[in-house]
Amino acid sequence: MPPVQRPKGTRDFLPRDMERRRWLEGRLREVMRRFAFREVGTPAFEHTELFTLRSGPSIVEDMYTFTDKGGREMALRPELTAPTMRLYAEGLLGAPRPLKLCYFGNCFRYEQPQKGRYREFWQFGAEILGAERASGETEILALAHECLRGSGVRDPVMRIGHVGVLKRLLSDSGVPPGEQPRFWPLVDKKDFEGLRAALGERGVDPDPILSVLERRGGRELLEKVPGSGLEEVLDGLESMGVTGYTVDPGIARGLDYYTGMVFEIDVPGLGAEKQVCGGGSYSLAELFGAGKVESTGFALGFDRILVALEAAGAAFPEAGPDFFVVPVGPAERGEARRVVAALRRAGRSAETDLAARNLSKALKHAASAGASEAVIIGEDELGTGLLTVKNMGSGEQRKARLEELLK
Amino acid sequence: MPPVQRPKGTRDFLPRDMERRRWLEGRLREVMRRFAFREVGTPAFEHTELFTLRSGPSIVEDMYTFTDKGGREMALRPELTAPTMRLYAEGLLGAPRPLKLCYFGNCFRYEQPQKGRYREFWQFGAEILGAERASGETEILALAHECLRGSGVRDPVMRIGHVGVLKRLLSDSGVPPGEQPRFWPLVDKKDFEGLRAALGERGVDPDPILSVLERRGGRELLEKVPGSGLEEVLDGLESMGVTGYTVDPGIARGLDYYTGMVFEIDVPGLGAEKQVCGGGSYSLAELFGAGKVESTGFALGFDRILVALEAAGAAFPEAGPDFFVVPVGPAERGEARRVVAALRRAGRSAETDLAARNLSKALKHAASAGASEAVIIGEDELGTGLLTVKNMGSGEQRKARLEELLK
Numbered sequence: 001m002p003p004v005q006r007p008k009g010t011r012d013f014l015p016r017d018m019e020r021r022r023w024l025e026g027r028l029r030e031v032m033r034r035f036a037f038r039e040v041g042t043p044a045f046e047h048t049e050l051f052t053l054r055s056g057p058s059i060v061e062d063m064y065t066f067t068d069k070g071g072r073e074m075a076l077r078p079e080l081t082a083p084t085m086r087l088y089a090e091g092l093l094g095a096p097r098p099l100k101l102c103y104f105g106n107c108f109r110y111e112q113p114q115k116g117r118y119r120e121f122w123q124f125g126a127e128i129l130g131a132e133r134a135s136g137e138t139e140i141l142a143l144a145h146e147c148l149r150g151s152g153v154r155d156p157v158m159r160i161g162h163v164g165v166l167k168r169l170l171s172d173s174g175v176p177p178g179e180q181p182r183f184w185p186l187v188d189k190k191d192f193e194g195l196r197a198a199l200g201e202r203g204v205d206p207d208p209i210l211s212v213l214e215r216r217g218g219r220e221l222l223e224k225v226p227g228s229g230l231e232e233v234l235d236g237l238e239s240m241g242v243t244g245y246t247v248d249p250g251i252a253r254g255l256d257y258y259t260g261m262v263f264e265i266d267v268p269g270l271g272a273e274k275q276v277c278g279g280g281s282y283s284l285a286e287l288f289g290a291g292k293v294e295s296t297g298f299a300l301g302f303d304r305i306l307v308a309l310e311a312a313g314a315a316f317p318e319a320g321p322d323f324f325v326v327p328v329g330p331a332e333r334g335e336a337r338r339v340v341a342a343l344r345r346a347g348r349s350a351e352t353d354l355a356a357r358n359l360s361k362a363l364k365h366a367a368s369a370g371a372s373e374a375v376i377i378g379e380d381e382l383g384t385g386l387l388t389v390k391n392m393g394s395g396e397q398r399k400a401r402l403e404e405l406l407k
Numbered sequence: 408m409p410p411v412q413r414p415k416g417t418r419d420f421l422p423r424d425m426e427r428r429r430w431l432e433g434r435l436r437e438v439m440r441r442f443a444f445r446e447v448g449t450p451a452f453e454h455t456e457l458f459t460l461r462s463g464p465s466i467v468e469d470m471y472t473f474t475d476k477g478g479r480e481m482a483l484r485p486e487l488t489a490p491t492m493r494l495y496a497e498g499l500l501g502a503p504r505p506l507k508l509c510y511f512g513n514c515f516r517y518e519q520p521q522k523g524r525y526r527e528f529w530q531f532g533a534e535i536l537g538a539e540r541a542s543g544e545t546e547i548l549a550l551a552h553e554c555l556r557g558s559g560v561r562d563p564v565m566r567i568g569h570v571g572v573l574k575r576l577l578s579d580s581g582v583p584p585g586e587q588p589r590f591w592p593l594v595d596k597k598d599f600e601g602l603r604a605a606l607g608e609r610g611v612d613p614d615p616i617l618s619v620l621e622r623r624g625g626r627e628l629l630e631k632v633p634g635s636g637l638e639e640v641l642d643g644l645e646s647m648g649v650t651g652y653t654v655d656p657g658i659a660r661g662l663d664y665y666t667g668m669v670f671e672i673d674v675p676g677l678g679a680e681k682q683v684c685g686g687g688s689y690s691l692a693e694l695f696g697a698g699k700v701e702s703t704g705f706a707l708g709f710d711r712i713l714v715a716l717e718a719a720g721a722a723f724p725e726a727g728p729d730f731f732v733v734p735v736g737p738a739e740r741g742e743a744r745r746v747v748a749a750l751r752r753a754g755r756s757a758e759t760d761l762a763a764r765n766l767s768k769a770l771k772h773a774a775s776a777g778a779s780e781a782v783i784i785g786e787d788e789l790g791t792g793l794l795t796v797k798n799m800g801s802g803e804q805r806k807a808r809l810e811e812l813l814k
Contacts, residue, residue: 002493002496006493007452007475007479010452012450014499019445022446038726039422040421041428043419043527044451064473068517074414076451108451139759236744239741239742241752289409289410335646337647348441349441354505354535355542356539369443
């Protein structure tokens with residue numbers, strides 16, 4: 001057991017893990033490019049106040065906080081929306097709007113580690129600031145949909161709702177706005193039995209409320225939210241070829257925070273960790289001194305998407321080098337280095353033996369490194385300029401000039 | 408002034424900054440791919456002990472440290488070599504060696520912010536574990552050289568030395584090994600006047616020592632380090648077409664840590680922050696319980712390389728969208744969305760107006776977003792299927808079918 005181990009609840013990423021992560025990152029960034037979202041970056045830690053301003057003081061319990069040597073209260077970021085809004089307030093107030101921003105970064109939460117939940121995790125997200133409401137919501141939903149499609153996740157389920165539904169149902173039943181927040185968490189957890197009990201205790205008939213919240217379906221459910229603008233959003237999605245979503249009036253994510261459309265994307269095979277994306281419309285910039293700017297955004301759980309891909313047996317690209325160049329003996333090492341350098345300059349990936357191994361051991365190492373072809377350099381090769389090239393898959397050998405390998 | 412600002416000494420990266428950073432990251436990763444180095448990832452924080460084991464207790468002063476809620480002493484990582492060695496000890500002991508690993512990540516130091524020095528900064532680095540000494544050193548020097556070339560930095564100066572030089576010079580002058588470390592920092596800072604004084608105080612004739620340390624030149628300087636193996640390394644570099652380095656016996660970076668070849672790369676135009684890369688051979692794995700494994704590596708100062716590129720007026724790629732699709736009025740919005748979606752599916756980047764602007768304001772926004780072409784969708788276009796395409800550079804307009812734009 002090594003004397004110092006990685007911190008509890010964190011992960012190391014070995015080469016194969018990292019290749020998969022960079023591959024997925026690239027796929028998601030490619031979607032962002034096509035949708036003309038531009039990436040921003042913020043520090044790994046922020047003043048603790050930034051997050052309590054957005055999420056309330058209770059978030060401190062779930063964060064890594066520390067006092068820096070100047071006595072300032074800092075927190076490792078638990079999410080990236082508040083930092084992005086702060087960046088907007090500090091650096092992008094003068095930029096033409098709407099702004100379409102995206103980010104990719106690690107976030108931190110201090111909680112008991114469990115399957116699929118880590119203390120350091122990654123989010124890929126996007127925010128639109130200052131768009132006309134329905135246009136922004138359409139664009140962000142289309143983007144989230146394409147992120148899932150582009151990453152190759154099978155059968156994601158997008159559910160679209162609106163914070164107005166629950167608020168209106170409760171108001172219509174005589175629960176004033178100030179009393180409503182206590183019911184939100186029950187809806188968010190889909191604890192409809194708990195909700196039924198809590199409503200009954202409050203003297204409210206639960207049936208009309210639950211009959212709406214438990215439904216999933218098409219746009220006919222939107223009749224419950226007059227003036228939500230969701231009709232227009234769904235029309236927009238249809239224009240963009242985005243179908244297959246479900247209208248879900250029972251979404252109650254962060255009702256103290258969202259102001260309009262809310263949505264979630266699940267990958268049902270993932271069990272308790274099935275939600276891979278969540279977002280909606282909100283108004284947050286004014287908290288950071290930037291005036292009122294309507295915003296819509298989402299965050300993708302990068303790690304969960306990877307789990308979904310791995311569980312589905314996704315074909316990740318393999319990363320072995322194109323060539324492994326082996327000198328037969330010490331006299332051929334210089335030539336082997338020349339060949340390796342030429343291959344690399346030509347854009348091919350090439351390895352050479354760095355352990356002064358004999359031919360058979362070097363070929364074994366080439367196989368374990370996943371090389372496609374081995375290039376053997378011996379006395380003959382030095383004389384004729386013809387290299388021996390061995391296909392590591394089939395075992396077949398051929399002779400080739402260096403120029404042919406460079407193509 | 409926003410109520411919460413970014414932490415002192417840290418940076419936000421606006422879209423243009425981020426595009427440049429991702430571009431440079433991609434260039435460096437491409438070099439790593441061609442050299443068949445494979446990336447690993449480690450947590451942003453580690454047990455504090457990991458860094459004091461490598462660097463001694465004094466490093467705590469320069470780190471962001473905190474006690475987590477479980478009472479464990481943690482530190483935001485100040486560098487990535489120790490974490491990479493820990494990862495090796497925990498996860499890669501069984502992997503075939505030599506291992507060629509690379510990393511890219513943010514690091515943290517608590518110090519007074521100043522020009523070009525930030526509390527959060529980025530390192531791109533590489534380590535080879537378990538190679539035959541000279542082969543590994545050759546490979547790592549060739550890789551560092553190509554990283555600078557691949558990133559497009561002008562006129563980098565690579566200086567190669569060996570920790571044996573100074574140690575031998577001091578021993579030959581009668582300074583026993585135990586007494587030598589007090590002279591190292593003076594050499595590292597190239598404070599030759601200070602060194603002269605300190606040696607004189609110690610009763611040592613400074614001239615023979617300084618005459619070697621102050622020289623720069625070719626391989627003839629290696630005569631001072633018999634048995635260093637550097638001759639073979641320089642032969643290897645020549646085979647790989649790497650020239651233009653200088654042999655510098657006066658490199659004294661971390662002499663308590665390095666065990667053989669050491670090197671640095673400067674970009675002279677950067678003044679006090681001119682060193683963009685440093686590395687060498689070391690033996691660290693045994694500290695982490697992984698047995699003795701000879702290693703060679705380096706870290707590139709990612710931020711400084713960017714500063715060098717920006718100072719030299721490097722031509723970074725521009726990131727405006729290929730198309731900005733503008734509906735002339737509300738009736739054409741659906742069609743505009745269809746066109747945008749089709750362009751994006753074809754791999755083109757496309758924007759549309761999200762602010763319900765009129766045509767002239769939307770075209771103005773398209774220009775400020777840096778779009779190459781605007782696609783105007785009006786009543787005519789709906790009828791004929793011919794889109795009006797305006798080149799945003801020249802202002803010229805043409806008619807085109809959607810299929811032509813998809814190519």
